Amino acid sequence: MRKLQLLVTPGEEDGPARAVPPPVAAEAALRPLEEAMTRLRREASEIRAAVAAYDSVYSEGRGRTKESLSVVHGKRAIHHALEAAAQSCVTEVLVAQPGGGLPAELLQRGVALSLPLLARGVRQRTLYQHSARTHKPTLTHIEQLLAHGAEVRTLAEMSDQLIICDQDVAFLPSAEDAGHAMLIATHPDLVRYLRVMFERSWAQAAPVDPSVSRRPDSPFMSDLQRTILRAMVEGETDERIARRIGLSRRTVVSHIRKVAEHFGSNSRAQLGFLLAGSGLLDDAAPGGAPGDPEGAAPHRPASPFTSD
16 A cells, blocks of 8 residues: 555654545656656657668668679579679589489570580589489480580489589579579678588589490489489378479389389388388498499399399
């Protein structure tokens, strides 16, 4: 009651307390709080005004700074942006191209961008998925790049497309207008991070030898098929597996069916159990690829993918 100012002791502390009219008590109790709130509102207003005074200065400074991220829409605009970056590239261009076999239009544009770079002595390193080795037009394109001095390696799986010119600019797929837009990044830290990610994938990838890739018993085919089986055992659908490795769903189904026939399996669950004990899915790189000491492939059980 005393806190609410409803009681007051006129004389000594231990004397009788007298009631205070509630409106008077409310005024006495609330006035310090209201004065404090008024003071805080005034201080907040002063801070907003002070910060707002710098807003125009900040905006002007940002206007003079080149944006580190931008989005380009449309195939023609993307090609022009890539062409401009390639022309200014002086040291190295890095390319990661997932999805297996590429359409003829993309292969032609790739040649048009790559050959002038290589002719100027710019180093080019390109990553594809193993499935690109089974696509004759793409393999022919790779052979052409190799003949002009490019370096090409493949992986069973790869993430998004990536193009990096020197340490200056990187091109990535944009979520905006999926398939028809690219994100251009020029922030040094982001470009450096993307280069590190590329180098890690490059170290795990296997160099392309066209004479080996064209053989039906290519060790890269076994590595690719092993990836299919691992994904199947993990519960992936045929459609998702196909997207991951850059093959058609029909091809994925064909590979799994061939393995099922080899093991005499009637279901995916049974096939997964049999594969787990076969050693076929043990981690190993293709013969001669990074990861095998001195290029020697470890011993594995007879593969159901190779001909008798």
